[in-house]
Amino acid sequence: MQPRNLDTGPGLLVSLLALARRAAAAAATVAVFPSDHDMRDETAFRRHVARMASLEAIERTLEALRIVPPWRAPLSATA
Numbered sequence: 237m238q239p240r241n242l243d244t245g246p247g248l249l250v251s252l253l254a255l256a257r258r259a260a261a262a263a264a265t266v267a268v269f270p271s272d273h274d275m276r277d278e279t280a281f282r283r284h285v286a287r288m289a290s291l292e293a294i295e296r297t298l299e300a301l302r303i304v305p306p307w308r309a310p311l312s313a314t315a
Contacts, residue, residue: 244270265292 255264275281298305
């Protein structure tokens with residue numbers, strides 16, 4: 237929950253609309269990092285962001301091959 241409303245949504249929407257108008261937008265990955273959040277361990281934060289970008293690239297490749305990534309597959313009931 238954000239501490240107070242700073243109207244982040246409209247600013248984000250304008251940026252995303254500008255990105256959507258570009259030809260390369262279909263291949264874009266967008267990450268939003270609110271500035272009112274405290275990231276105390278910058279090295280760990282950067283490592284996690286890089287990992288998520290890597291997983292996004294892997295997921296796009298799998299989807300192009302029509303393979304459901306294991307983290308997107310529905311859970312199966314075990315007897």
